Amino acid sequence: MSIRSSSQVALLCLAFAPALAGAATPTGLHCGQLFDSRSGEVLGAHTVLVRDGKVAGVTAGHEAVAGAEVVDLGGHTCTPGWTDLHVHLGGQSSENSYSEGFRLDDVDYAYRSVGYAEKTLMAGFTSVRDLGGEVAPHLRDAINRGLVDGPRIWAAGKSIATTGGHADPTNGYNSTLSHLLGPPGPTEGVINSVDDARQAVRQRYKEGSDVIKITATGGVLSYAKSGDAPQFTVDEVAAVVQTAKDYGYRVAAHAHGEEGMRRAVEAGVTSIEHGTYMSDEVMALMKRKGTWYIPTIHAGRFVADKAKIDGYFPEVVRPKAARIGALIQQTAARAYEAGVPMAFGTDMGVGPHGDNAREFLYLVEAGIPAAKALQMATIDAAKVLGVDDQGVIAAGQRADIVAVPGNPVEDIAAVLAVDFVMKDGVVYRRPGDARAAP
Template identity: 80%
Template sequence: MTRFAVAASATLAVLALPASIASAHTSPASDTATALHCGKLFDARSGKVRGPHTLLVRDGRIEQMISGGNADILGVPAVDLRGHTCSPGWTDLHVHLASQSSPQSYSEGFRLDPVDYAYRSVGYARKTLMAGFTSVRDLGGEVAPHLRDAINQGLVEGPRIWAAGKSIATTGGHADPTNGWNDMLSHLSGPPGPTEGVINSVDDARQAVRQRYKDGSDVIKITATGGVLSYARSGDAPQFTVDEVRAVVDTAKDYGYRVAAHAHGEEGMYRAVEAGVTSIEHGTYMSDRVMKLMKERGTWYVPTIHAGRFVADKAKVDGYFPEVVRPKAARIGALIEETATRAYKGGVKIAFGTDAGVGPHGDNAREFIYMVEAGIPAAVALQAATIRAAEVLGVDDQGVLAPGKRADVIAMPGNPLEDINVVMDVDFVMKDGAIYRRPQEPAR
């Protein structure tokens, strides 16, 4: 285990005691049952809002769904959500729970210890859950596997996490951890290799995936092109060969992993799709050629419009980004919404992700609003964060409200198909049958 992993694990252990005492509801009791009286219900399979339903939840699963009226179930405590629309808990397929963008982000990497990031991640995870996101895919950060384990053990509160751990890059690529270091620091540390997630050959690619397995990752993330916020000039140059990406994908399959590819530039994106990645993240310069291949291969697109808007806005602020980053943020960020519009009209499969950590955690649902503004119907946007997100993850026990599925249920006043802005007003959150937030209760 790396020094970073040890420190993060130790920090979460320290955080665990108060949370386990004060928040006993983090794990559902073995024989508990709850009835949820929903005024309306979002059916993720059809994309329609249905009428009143009562959901009987027992032992972390939906046991029964009764349509029409609000059925009283003898001896079972009920939650009155008759003024609400109930929905499957949402999934954000692109977050970074260990950090959040600020003008100090670049210097903090030299000043803060891993334990500092671990402490921060606990608060960010809780904000995400309270906003209605019962599952997330954390695409890059050594804290995430340890935070995942602490949440699964009921030690801290947060969404279910699929953790990538350290992203895989090439030398000088978007996730090379030594970008921007001076000569003294670079000589002291030596060039990073597959253990640190930096590869330059097919053999390196295989080793990097196997290291992620050793580290306890759930999914693999590669940076197929340059990035907006990395301390490097290009935001879109291809950074892997097709053979390198294919080696990542093939080795990942050996361990049951799916591969997400950060990609802005057209050529790097095409190579990633050709090599068999599961999803393209951001996709800024997606061309008709790339879209055609994505449809042929069944590749998913995760737009992250929220992050694009955020960095484009902050690029206007003097001093927020380093000068090498600022022109990329201004140029690339502003294009993502346009790409999402073209991809939807072109028939590319779209799933939900925000890149939260670039923008503020807890604000994830704003992505729905931006998707609708980009011309994506509200029903399709909501499906992207429910049933479609489950497909991307390769799971079939969540993303819909149905008997036998996980009792991940959220509720908001109003009908999101009529007014998408109500997604910002989630005030009921249940994960695995445990209630974390009720109407009239503050998010804490």
């Protein structure tokens, strides 16, 4: 973190003045405290100078910045913008979710996603990885063009599954409908061979995905009995990973069961999502391979709670939700103690969009220090994405900055009270705004 004296700040202001004369007005943030994501420490008062979407300087104390619009964030802690590595912006769980798949058009999901994206951004999440949903690449493009407000999106597009597996889009269809539509194949993200695996990845490339997502085991909310059985052969997973590497993609693997996780980690996936039945052996393997673990505790707790409500889930889903959902927080605690690389993700879309920050509280409940939980959503998340220009408040980084009242390292509940959000140097939320929090 760059710390300068008052005289150095004055020189910094003079140095910036000529360049700023013909540029957009810079912004100076007077932060009461600043979270250094590299050290995990909360530093004292700092001034952050933002220009042209980047952090131009970080100085100790509250100093005047020539020609800048100053935002007073005294009494707040500024942190790098948060990243949620597992969301589904194209939908949100409800008691009607399963029937809506037969009644709604893609455009209905697209319109809904606009509101979900805005809620996510206003909750402090300036970047997300959307792991499965055909709406996401289009939403990403609309946000990038400034048409709608939302986080920066790394979009997987359609998840890759096996026949009958989690993310087979025809699960639960009756025989007449299945006969009319025919069996889905690699274009629809369903594979049954090494060649299919390669074609499915190439199809995602054709469609403009940023990352590949596979469903290495059964899932909780799919209309199928198993929530943990392995659903890819070793060769199939390896073909996905190798083909993804050819296109510069990283691979995220949804996995609840031990064997499916082991196959995915051995094949070289970047991350394991959920990881419910992660064994000590798999944890050791992940440490050796450098595989990241994204726990998604929020989703586990959400589905476990909803499983208690008659009719919320189909009966084939309800036992899985009750059994698997309740275990994820325990697995996260064990993984942290074992030293498995971990980063932040919620599986939001299972729970309500905009509630993403509650994951921080669940991580701390699991025994993970608050500072580490914040690192998981900042500098660690950037490593999972493979980027080096975000996750830290430092000169040259993206100006993605969030501020919360008080000190979230001392009281993690402060993350639920975000009242300043900046993404790429644009202020979307500031203290006193009438724009309601999600």
